[in-house]
Amino acid sequence: MSGLMICDITDHLPVFALFDINVKTKKIIKEPVYKRLRNEKTMNALNNDLSRQNWNSVYREKDVDIAYKCFLEIFRSLYNKNCPIYKFKNKFAKCPWLTAGLQNACKKKNNLYKKFLKQRTRESEQRYKSYKNKLTEITRYSKKVYFNNLLNENKYNVKRVWEILNNIIKNGTKKRTYPDYFTDEKGQSYDINEAANGLNNYFVNVGPELAAEIPKCKTSKDNNPPIERIPHSIFLSDVNENELISIVNNFKSKNSKDCEDIDMKVVKKVIHSVAKPLIYICNLSLQTGRFPNQMQIAKVIPIYKSGDKHQFTNYRPVSLLPQFSKILEKIFNDKLALFIEKYNIINENQYGFRENRSTSLAIIDAVEEITNALDKKKYTAGIFIDLKKAFDTLNHDILLDKLEVYGIRGLALTWVKSYLTGRKQFVKIDEYTSETKEISCGVPQGSILGPLLFNIYINDIFNVSKLMKLILFADDTNIFYSTDNQRELIKVVNTELNNIKLWMDYNKLSLNLNKTKVMFFGNYNTNKEPSIVINNVLIERVTEIKFLGVFIDDKLSWKPHIRHIQTKVSKSISIVNKSKHILGYNSRYLLYCSLILPYFTYCIEIWGNNYKSSLHSLFLLQKRAVRVVHKAGYLDHTNNLFYQSRLLKLHDLVDFYTAQLLYRASWKLLPSNIQKQFLENEGGYRLRGCRNFKIKLIRTTKKSFCVSVCGTKLWNSLSNELKQCSNIQIFKKMYKET
Secondary structure (H helix, E strand, O other), rough: OOOOOOOOOOOOOOOOOOOOOOOOOOOOOOEEEEEEEOHHHHHHHHHHHHHHOHHHHHHOOHHHHHHHHHHHHHHHHHHHHHHEEEEOOOOOOOOOOHHHHHHHHHHHHHHHHHHHHHOOOHHHHHHHHHHHHHHHHHHHHHHHHHHHHHHOOOOOOHHHHEEEEEEEHOOOOOOOOOEEEEEOOOOOOEEEEHHHHHHHHHHHHHHHHHHOOOOOOOOOOOOOOOOOOOOOOOOOOOHHHHHHHHHHHHHOOOOOOOOOOOOOHHHHHHHHHHHHHHHHHHHHHHHHHOOOHOOEEEEEEEEEOOOOOOOOEEEEEEEEHHHHHHHHHHHHHHHHHHHHHHOOOHHHHEEEOOOOOHHHHHHHHHHHHHHHHHHHOEEEEEEEOOOOOOHHHHOOHHHHHHHHHHHOOHHHHHHHHHHHHOOOOEEOOEEEEEOOEOOOOOOOOOOOOOOHHHHHHHHHHOOOOOOOOOEEEEEEEEEEEOOHHHHHHHHHHHHHHHHHHHHHHHOOOOOOOOOOEEEEOOOOOOOOOOOEEEEEEEEEEEEEEEOOEEEEOOOOOHHHHHHHHHHHHHHHHHEEEEEEEEOOHHHHHHHHOOOOOOOOOOOOHHHHOOOOHHHHHEEEEEEEHHHHHOOOOOOOHHHHHHHOOOOOOOHHHHHHHHHHHHHHHHHOOHHHHHOOOOEEEEOOOOOOOOEEEEEOOOOOHHHHHOHHHHHHHHHHHHHHHHOOOOOHHHHHHHHHHH
């Protein structure tokens, strides 16, 4: 059927045609969303039921496995009763700022439009347009308030802030999706149904297979020196209710659910109601030296890294451990950490997962070592070692032997053995769940105790070389050696590195020689390329490398790191700028502090003490960011904007963070390696320059930019009132006011 349309749209009458065709349209079926009914009312009901519960079935058990099983069954039944899972359907789910009132208003707007189409009068048209415009204005305001509140609630969670921003800019969050099929290292294909089992097999076997490839070696005093035995032994005292509640309250309120569908938010809400049975279970575990079996099951979510999405090797596992197991782990971890610090078991040059230590202190230690050598006209070699999945290849028997030598004996050692052995995991991909598999080696990924156990495991590597300086942050191993003779440098480094390689082989740590790099500092003779060889493999020489999050170059100019910051900050400014139309000033200020400021402040006391010309490009970026926060024009002056926001300019940030480090040095709160860089002025008289540090005599410009030199000058220029602040918080407040 065809014809002409009587229409005044164009000068000619439009031609139309109708075709009767049978096309089967694919109906989009929305998968139902299942959620737990969790609100203030249901959580109060759960709390009431738990507080009234009789826990005698738990208390009469002397076997920790049975006691925890009884507790979990009771908790699970009451949780399911009060917070049941229900099918969730909401067509406004993508627009959570649309309240029930606004949803009704949208329906009314649609009805007014239908009425206008029927009546076609000016009055009905005006009524519809007026209502629509008012509704649009209110909806925009509601959306603005919703995102501002959401950002404020998540201001300490940078990952969540990025998700919220993506939601604003892209008008909806992108759900994580997996490909239709996967392939393993051997090329075997798996469809989405089988992928969960395939990925679980890969994650479980990657550690043992890597450990099996490590060659067996004969040990000697050079490559595996004996560990000095600690005569003292750890004692596991019972935990009380206040300790347990304090531990739980200090956990982050995360939404990630474990294998029992429980998250930490729930535990924190009900902890007062379940504290007594949990105390009984935790103390029973410590008294019997057994870790409950049901606390050893981890739910693993595969997270895509980079590369081909179909390859198993391009996914990393994120383990979600049982929430109640984290409490017991934290109790033991605190007792173990206290024992280790009391007897100085961990080497001073280990900076990872230790109180009052950080990546910035590790980098300061390395930079001071290098610049001290340069100032004495010495050459320095820096070897940046890469370990393959170090936490996964850790050998349980070797770890237990080391723990016994370090004083973790008796019930404590039995407890650690029980904690490590018999652990299981399963992989979950969307609605598909794999079989449960046992883990035979390594420390639990995502655990609280794992990092501390790894620190103990790798601690005796410092005994292998007395000539080289090792700086460790968890499995990030960095080695430095300085001398005034180039030939000696190469000879010593090669000898010592091969001894370290043998130590790693014996301890089942896999050295990735292809990713291990060497860098030379100083006026090294470039006519002859120096050869650093480990196990007959030539180590690549580089002129810049990422070292604990900071790009370091062989000239210590920090230019690569400054370029890195420029790239990251420019991206963040662009994103904040795109979302500024929907966000208020407070939210834009929050985004500056969450997404832009951390790039400027990370290790700024190290790379920020530099030539002003080197930092000028970053200062221009900072001014651009402040203009976005205030919605100011491109050429507007920023002095008033900085003052109104109470924000520090870049050069003030450098001094602020440098002064904080010197404050810690004045109270002797730094690791001994760094503390010795700051020597107090000697003299028996309390003169005006009390609490001042000695200014070093230096030769090179590189050394003058070190925090031990420029920081000392800054500190000595501060008032005595500022230096004598009783704590760091008062010091920071007073410093900003000066």
